Amino acid sequence: MIPLSKPFIGEAEKAAVLEVLESGMLVQGPRVAKLEERFAQVCEVKHAVAVSSGTAALHLALLAHGLGPGDEVITSPFTFVASVNSILLTGARPVFVDIDEETFNLNSALVERALTPQTRAILPVHLYGYMCDMEALQAIADKHGLTIVEDACQAIGATYRGQAAGSFGTGAFSLYATKNVMAGEGGMITTNDDTIAEQCRLLRNHGMKRRYYHEQLGYNLRLSDLHAALGLAQMDRLAGFTEARRANAAYLNAGIESVVTPKVKEGYGHVWHQYTVRVDGGRDRDGAVRQLNDAGIGTGIFYPVPAHQQEYLRQKLGPMSLPVAERLAREVISLPVHPQLTRADLEHIVAEVNKL
Ligand SMILES: Cc1ncc(COP(=O)(O)O)c(C=O)c1O
Numbered sequence: 001m002i003p004l005s006k007p008f009i010g011e012a013e014k015a016a017v018l019e020v021l022e023s024g025m026l027v028q029g030p031r032v033a034k035l036e037e038r039f040a041q042v043c044e045v046k047h048a049v050a051v052s053s054g055t056a057a058l059h060l061a062l063l064a065h066g067l068g069p070g071d072e073v074i075t076s077p078f079t080f081v082a083s084v085n086s087i088l089l090t091g092a093r094p095v096f097v098d099i100d101e102e103t104f105n106l107n108s109a110l111v112e113r114a115l116t117p118q119t120r121a122i123l124p125v126h127l128y129g130y131m132c133d134m135e136a137l138q139a140i141a142d143k144h145g146l147t148i149v150e151d152a153c154q155a156i157g158a159t160y161r162g163q164a165a166g167s168f169g170t171g172a173f174s175l176y177a178t179k180n181v182m183a184g185e186g187g188m189i190t191t192n193d194d195t196i197a198e199q200c201r202l203l204r205n206h207g208m209k210r211r212y213y214h215e216q217l218g219y220n221l222r223l224s225d226l227h228a229a230l231g232l233a234q235m236d237r238l239a240g241f242t243e244a245r246r247a248n249a250a251y252l253n254a255g256i257e258s259v260v261t262p263k264v265k266e267g268y269g270h271v272w273h274q275y276t277v278r279v280d281g282g283r284d285r286d287g288a289v290r291q292l293n294d295a296g297i298g299t300g301i302f303y304p305v306p307a308h309q310q311e312y313l314r315q316k317l318g319p320m321s322l323p324v325a326e327r328l329a330r331e332v333i334s335l336p337v338h339p340q341l342t343r344a345d346l347e348h349i350v351a352e353v354n355k356l
Contacts, residue, residue: 002336002345004298005178008237016229023225028205031228038235039173039188042157043166047197049189050228051204054153054174056221057187058086058123061170064189064199065147067092067120074114075123075151076106077306078325083125083151084307086172088316095119096308098322102263104128104276104332107324108136115140121147126155126165128302128334129180129245129273130264134160134168141169152190156181157242159269166190175231180245180273181238183231186223244339245272248346252335255350259288259333274302275337278328279356285331288356292333295352300334 020031032050039048051057067073069091075083077096087094097114100107104127111122122141124132132150141148148169152158155165156173157180166173167190175186189200202209207218234241249272253261260278264270279285289299306325307313335349 001293001296001298002341002349003338004300004334004336006338006340007177007182008234008241008340010233012233012236013230016233017226020225020229025225027224028222029225031225031232032223035223035228035231035235036188038232039190042235042238043164043171043190045164045167045171045190046192047190047194049191049197049200049204050223051187051189051200051221052223053185053221054172054176054187055082055086056204056219057153057172057174057189058082058149058151059089060200060203060219060221061149061172061189061191061196062086062090062092062121062123063203064196065121065149065170067147070118071120072116072118073121073123074106074111074119076125076127076325077308077322078104078303078328079125079127079151079307080153080303081307081310082153083123084313087123092120093118094307094313094317096320096322098324099328101324101328103130103132103265104328105130105132106137108133108140111137111140115144119144119146121149123149123151125151126158128262128276129155129158129271130262131155131158131160131165131268134163138168153187154179154273155271157238157269158271161267162269167192170196175227180241180271181231181234183223183227183234186227186231241339242271245337246270248272248337248339248341249275251346252337252350255346256353258354258356272337274300274334276302276332276334277353278331279333280331285333289333291356292335292352295348297349297352298336301332302334304329
């Protein structure tokens with residue numbers, strides 16, 4: 001089976017983790033600081049704050065911006081549910097805006113009509129490693145005094161008009177095992193704002209600045225040095241990984257004819273966390289998945305149920321209709337695009353997809 005994703009664990013990763021074990025300094029040590037430095041460089045921001053997951057990064061970023069009960073945050077329904085849960089965990093209310101069928105991302109033309117006096121923030125999700133229309137979202141945010149917290153969990157290294165994901169607002173990244181750069185588990189907050197960075201540092205470690213002197217209420221959402229060491233070894237591979245993903249996506253786009261392939265607009269630097277096609281026109285998506293799996297091709301459905309149709313969210317927020325997200329949830333199939341694919345794997349994927 002050609003797996004949908006395959007974490008790359010080389011000698012550098014193994015040696016880096018072993019070195020931490022032998023050092024005896026397992027948490028919040030020098031590798032965490034180094035990983036933060038590397039992330040800040042890649043994202044072209046002043047600060048990066050390492051935390052234990054992408055969910056923690058989103059949650060703390062929203063808390064640091066003061067989001068809480070009575071506030072509304074605009075986001076996409078077509079995302080991993082962590083984007084939405086992080087809003088709910090602050091006590092704020094998620095407000096869903098439908099997506100664009102070509103980019104799978106928030107339809108920026110629909111955002112303004114979803115604003116209310118309670119709207120405080122926009123949380124765009126750069127799904128599959130493809131950035132949202134940041135110029136339009138930034139203009140809306142500026143006009144209405146809104147905060148932007150980017151869910152860049154799938155988008156390390158992605159760009160919009162040459163500017164890095166995570167540098168438009170406060171950014172949140174995931175280092176989960178299948179991500180383009182992984183640490184097993186982990187997350188990162190990126191920002192140019194000194195106060196937000198300081199708040200995130202306090203919130204991740206029980207509000208502690210000086211050892212056992214606590215300035216405020218906080219959490220334990222720290223990253224371990226073991227994870228940071230793994231992440232650092234991966235950061236050295238980021239450029240190569242991204243190049244390989246781009247080449248694989250270009251090969252698939254050139255060969256696949258039977259389904260709708262993903263297009264990238266001018267000015268966007270896609271990093272292909274997922275390569276996602278659409279089985280459109282009411283065709284049998286689940287049958288297509290079975291056919292591909294039987295032919296030895298791993299697939300993923302991201303995501304089969306849009307957030308507003310998850311039962312607990314439907315109960316909390318009430319029923320709503322977001323037709324594009326609902327249709328794409330029935331049409332999408334993600335195919336392998338990871339850097340470890342061989343030319344033979346790619347040829348096999350193209351041939352089998354074209355039999356659908
Ligand atoms: C779009 C999106 N947001 C948030 C998250 C949450 O990240 P984590 O799993 O590291 O908590 C993920 C990761 O799966 C994601 O893909």
